[in-house]
Amino acid sequence: MSPISQYVERPATGAKSQFEPGHKIPIQHMDKPGLESEMADPKPVYDQIPTEDGGYQPYKPAGKLKGKRAIITGGDSGIGRATAILYAMEGASSMIVYLPEEETDAQETKRLVEKHGTKCHCLAIDLRKRENCKKVIDTAVQTMGGIDILINNAAFQNMLSDISELSEEQWERTFDTNIHSFFYLSKYALPHMKRGSTIINCSSVNPYIGRGDLLDYTSTKGAIVAFTRALSNQQLKNGIRVNCVCPGPIWTPLIPSTMQTSAMDQFHAVPIGRPGQPSEVATCFVFLASQDSSYIAGQCLHPNGGVMVNG
Template structure:
């Protein structure tokens, strides 16, 4: 379990200062966290009132649990995998094949937190692949306790009925 540590305030560029602007970066889809410029995302830290960060203090809330995390290679999915590991859960992260670099970094960080992380590069857009994910999770982890359906991209439609399966 990681220790609670205070991080110093980040200075005048802190996200809590008036006028702070989030830097804009552009990547082709799917984006890779490994290719992001500074500032790099943080996955296991929470912001403090003074503009700094503190390490998340785990309490073992998910000890022995097994999670499938779609889009688990980077961004929110990576943070979930790491924080779940800190809480005691193992995971199967699901991602697109071209996101392998990010997935391996997530796996490393989950294992660093002391939990298992299984990786499956697969496209979720078919029922057969979704079944394969469940079968893989059961085979690798012995069951599933948590499903985090995080994989997504934004596609503007006029009506929900325009969504395909």
């Protein structure tokens, strides 16, 4: 069976959630960067929203992003995929950016997006290189005719319990992927953005709780919050809003490809009592890109399962 044919389209309204409070995710491990097509059941949910009674209902679009053009890094899978799909449902086209190893996931995202009648352009490229970030922006302008939304979402993480184990190479790789690329993409995209355009960065709950087994990753995620606030204050004069989303535990390929068994075992341990689905984060990216959030700038939204954070 090819990886793509393993995708299961979820039944619509009434399907019971397999992530009830207290539900532990299946312990599984895969090589980095991780493919959504290889994740065990339950699969991540990207276009349905949990109901009050533990089921799912289809996301209800309302034309909030009609005609918009979005770049979504890490858009092949997980939170990026769910965002590309909800954006398509809301009327936006997108260019998804991902690593070459993730081509099969990217092609499936393209299929799921284009079902909704908008275009999904695919670009496999390594964002650790500055010149590749420039190429992403040039390609987006050529293929979509402009950029209205930049979603900086790609990330690398690798768990290590002590700073003595954390190599200089890993430290630099994490910063190159998780924050330097955000700077380059924003810098190169902004000249093409106009009043009403938005940049939305993906951080994490981790800088708020100081997660010790992800020292490098947590440091970059803190930098993303500060980068968001400073860039927002700088760009409001141009009518461009910059905001941030800080997810908690979300069931995506990042988890089985990077987390140790003990961390996976505790993955549900947030006040809501279950891991979140990519669709529950993608709704934040819809809100922050749309005019519904017209008075919100330099802020963080926290789809983290109820963890109290300060700021």
